[in-house]
Amino acid sequence: MDLEFILDKVKDITKNIGETIIKELNDYMDNKQLTDDFEVELEDKKREILKNYDEIYEVKDRGVYKYSKEEKYPEFSKERYIGQENGFYILNDNNELFFDRNLNDEINKKFNEAKCDIIKEQNTFLNNCRIEGEEYEVDELGDDEKCVYLTRKKDGLEFQDLKITNSVYESIKEMFKEKKEPILIWNGEEYIIK
Numbered sequence: 001m002d003l004e005f006i007l008d009k010v011k012d013i014t015k016n017i018g019e020t021i022i023k024e025l026n027d028y029m030d031n032k033q034l035t036d037d038f039e040v041e042l043e044d045k046k047r048e049i050l051k052n053y054d055e056i057y058e059v060k061d062r063g064v065y066k067y068s069k070e071e072k073y074p075e076f077s078k079e080r081y082i083g084q085e086n087g088f089y090i091l092n093d094n095n096e097l098f099f100d101r102n103l104n105d106e107i108n109k110k111f112n113e114a115k116c117d118i119i120k121e122q123n124t125f126l127n128n129c130r131i132e133g134e135e136y137e138v139d140e141l142g143d144d145e146k147c148v149y150l151t152r153k154k155d156g157l158e159f160q161d162l163k164i165t166n167s168v169y170e171s172i173k174e175m176f177k178e179k180k181e182p183i184l185i186w187n188g189e190e191y192i193i194k
Contacts, residue, residue: 033145035160038122045114057089057097129159135194136184138172165190
């Protein structure tokens, strides 16, 4: 076999493995839940990362958003073009959006690093909020996701917690329907209803 042919095949395989690993990491990171406050922190970090580029466009499901160094928030640019995949684009010489795989990999790597840091920060915060034997008032239940908004009775600390079992979540929903105000107690591993 030709050595150049073998090297080309090795490069293709390596590239495909790298793309697969990045995609799986992105999928994993997308599925890690963040509380509302930490989701806002992640969005702030995203804008900070994208401000390092002169002019960049993000195609999301609902449209195209333009990020620039001068603007704090992205500008809605236009409706999404049919056939464009979600990701980051730059303008080419014809003033058309151009998808650059290397640019997307670079940005997604930075996002994943930022999200990992924020998840660690969130976990530390939530672990400090959960004190064994403490009582927590339930302020609200999450609608779109299984979470609970709590106030610690001892000091009035308010926070959103994602660590709630299905059975406790369903019990709280029932209690709210009956106009009862549930109190939770953290037992070191999970919440129980008082």
